[in-house]
Amino acid sequence: MDTNTLILILVATVAAAVPLIFAGLGELVVEKSGVLNLGVEGMMIVGALCAFIVATETGYLWLATIVGAAAGALMALIFGFITLSLMANQVATGLALTIFGVGLSAFVGQAYTSVALDGIKNLSLPGLSSIPILGKLLFSYNILVYLALVAFMVIAWFLYKTRAGLILRAVGESPASAHALGYRVIRIRYFAVLFGGAMAGLAGAYLSLAYTPLWAEGMTAGRGWIALALVVFATWRPGRVLIGALLFGGVTIAQFHAQGLGVELPSQFLSMLPYLATIVVLVLISRDAGVIRLNAPASLGQPWHNELH
Amino acid sequence: MIRLEPRPEPSQVMIYLSPVLAMALMLVVGMIVFTLLGQPPLKAFHAFFIEPINDWYGFGELLIKASPLALIALGLAVGFRANIWNIGAEGQLIMGAIAAGGVALWLQASTSIWILLPLMLVAGALGGMFWASIPALLRTRFNTSEILVSLMLVYVANLILSWLIHGPWRDPDGYGFPQSQMFESNALLPILIEGTRVHAGVLITLVALLVATVFFRWSLTAFQMRVSGLAPKAALYAGFKQKKMVWLGLLAGGAAAGLAGTAEVAGPIGQLLMPISPNYGFAAIIVAFVGRLHPLGIALASLLMALLYLGGESAQMQLALPAAVSGVFQGMLLFFLLATDVLIQFRLRWTHKSAVGVTP
Numbered sequence: 001m002d003t004n005t006l007i008l009i010l011v012a013t014v015a016a017a018v019p020l021i022f023a024g025l026g027e028l029v030v031e032k033s034g035v036l037n038l039g040v041e042g043m044m045i046v047g048a049l050c051a052f053i054v055a056t057e058t059g060y061l062w063l064a065t066i067v068g069a070a071a072g073a074l075m076a077l078i079f080g081f082i083t084l085s086l087m088a089n090q091v092a093t094g095l096a097l098t099i100f101g102v103g104l105s106a107f108v109g110q111a112y113t114s115v116a117l118d119g120i121k122n123l124s125l126p127g128l129s130s131i132p133i134l135g136k137l138l139f140s141y142n143i144l145v146y147l148a149l150v151a152f153m154v155i156a157w158f159l160y161k162t163r164a165g166l167i168l169r170a171v172g173e174s175p176a177s178a179h180a181l182g183y184r185v186i187r188i189r190y191f192a193v194l195f196g197g198a199m200a201g202l203a204g205a206y207l208s209l210a211y212t213p214l215w216a217e218g219m220t221a222g223r224g225w226i227a228l229a230l231v232v233f234a235t236w237r238p239g240r241v242l243i244g245a246l247l248f249g250g251v252t253i254a255q256f257h258a259q260g261l262g263v264e265l266p267s268q269f270l271s272m273l274p275y276l277a278t279i280v281v282l283v284l285i286s287r288d289a290g291v292i293r294l295n296a297p298a299s300l301g302q303p304w305h306n307e308l309h
Numbered sequence: 310m311i312r313l314e315p316r317p318e319p320s321q322v323m324i325y326l327s328p329v330l331a332m333a334l335m336l337v338v339g340m341i342v343f344t345l346l347g348q349p350p351l352k353a354f355h356a357f358f359i360e361p362i363n364d365w366y367g368f369g370e371l372l373i374k375a376s377p378l379a380l381i382a383l384g385l386a387v388g389f390r391a392n393i394w395n396i397g398a399e400g401q402l403i404m405g406a407i408a409a410g411g412v413a414l415w416l417q418a419s420t421s422i423w424i425l426l427p428l429m430l431v432a433g434a435l436g437g438m439f440w441a442s443i444p445a446l447l448r449t450r451f452n453t454s455e456i457l458v459s460l461m462l463v464y465v466a467n468l469i470l471s472w473l474i475h476g477p478w479r480d481p482d483g484y485g486f487p488q489s490q491m492f493e494s495n496a497l498l499p500i501l502i503e504g505t506r507v508h509a510g511v512l513i514t515l516v517a518l519l520v521a522t523v524f525f526r527w528s529l530t531a532f533q534m535r536v537s538g539l540a541p542k543a544a545l546y547a548g549f550k551q552k553k554m555v556w557l558g559l560l561a562g563g564a565a566a567g568l569a570g571t572a573e574v575a576g577p578i579g580q581l582l583m584p585i586s587p588n589y590g591f592a593a594i595i596v597a598f599v600g601r602l603h604p605l606g607i608a609l610a611s612l613l614m615a616l617l618y619l620g621g622e623s624a625q626m627q628l629a630l631p632a633a634v635s636g637v638f639q640g641m642l643l644f645f646l647l648a649t650d651v652l653i654q655f656r657l658r659w660t661h662k663s664a665v666g667v668t669p
Contacts (some may be wrong), residue, residue, distance in 0.1 A: 088647035096643035103636020110631040270474035
């Protein structure tokens, strides 16, 4: 393999990792507050469709990106209302959100399936982008890729260096104590859930505006579920979400280059790689029950109601 | 202001009323959506809920869609009762269909229907169970989330099916279409009602309904699983065997989904192609919840869900709306159910704004 191919693979890996970074970090914040939202796939695909519709109808890609995130947040609001205000089972509601989102997007999106879109372009920075090797590796992506990196830094800083982040984590570890200290558990969880939805929507917008600028039914292809697995794999730490996302990006890209490297397998088996890899890393990380118990937010998935405590 | 107030006892009435409420809410919101889409609501209602079942044939279609939904939901309910979340029934259905289809393609030239069909059913159930045993094994051995593993395996099962019908099992006389040979009549489930497509797969579902009723009511294991779902700590102290429950919960779902997949390929489809199921495996999750994880409830919920599928197809023909509208209704139904379920544990209290207390 020559340098050029290697650079191509690395660049493609980063591009494939971005939706997982957005959605994974969003879900990380949600789970840190003690809420398990299994609806990532549904929020992501609705975000992808809404962003695509706005982009084709108005031509403003920045507006489309914002609408994608807002659509994800709106979906998350449904989830928040049912699980936080009405205290429904979070697993079942998350599943409903995914089923609803996939159905809704297939329904509304039918009119947009064969529409072409001039998507978000990669940056071309004068000087920087033309540096040999480094220019391609660091300065040749579209703006959302850098936004993902910024999001990572902001979230890591927020969770571990700010008072608000500490409160959010306290709510996830022990809502009863946080409540006793006078923090609004439900309100804080609402903010976390909405943020997670916006991030999933952003991941969707990236897919339909930049990664593959088109709309296709089911185009998220399980990335929302992989993002959920990523949070477990990362043992609820933002840095590991980033690394894990890159790893999965690499696996996704490997399938396209495997044939070039002389792997004689039907394409379907190569397409299985990301899903099988998800299972393998989940097994590796959850094998030690202590690791999960120590790192998972203590109240993850349990409903909370002020009146009952 | 509306406030939620905990009830001293869960409301027995609301347990049964909430699915009905959810259905009513789904209808109301659905009609509003149709109106917003520029369809006269009554015409849309007729096209969606009446038109599909106003003759024998349509009624038969309702049965053959409700049948796999009820069958899978019954299997899933075994696990759901114990908080074992098998959400990969769609993949288990596909693997069951592949196993049964493989037996059909292999033996249909040489075997009589009396041997072949039972073999296919056994193979189908085993295929689904095999696929469900992976999350069961990983959960019991490595503590891995069965939710994520079973879901990931749906994508893998789809890819295996795709490979088979594009590659080794492709019909050589099929003009290159990605599908297997048609099954011979000895590999097809017989039609039960003349003039409809109602096939013997419906009988399997009826048997499963009986078995599930007996199992849920009289089996000690089912009781233990129920306890472990409602009060995990109590189950732990009582020394119930957690691993056994995980295995049983997942294998029941896998077997049911595998059988449902078998009945699809040996029933209305008659060969292996893609897709085998219009997401029955996922819709069955909704059926299980709306049916309150109870056999009778599941039977009723499966009919409603089947009607939503038929309504979607009918809306496509009559109103030129995409058939995917079914998915929207299905998702809405589950949302409304989960939302109205709050009334089992809580009641609504109307409070005056002033009573909330104004801070000076």
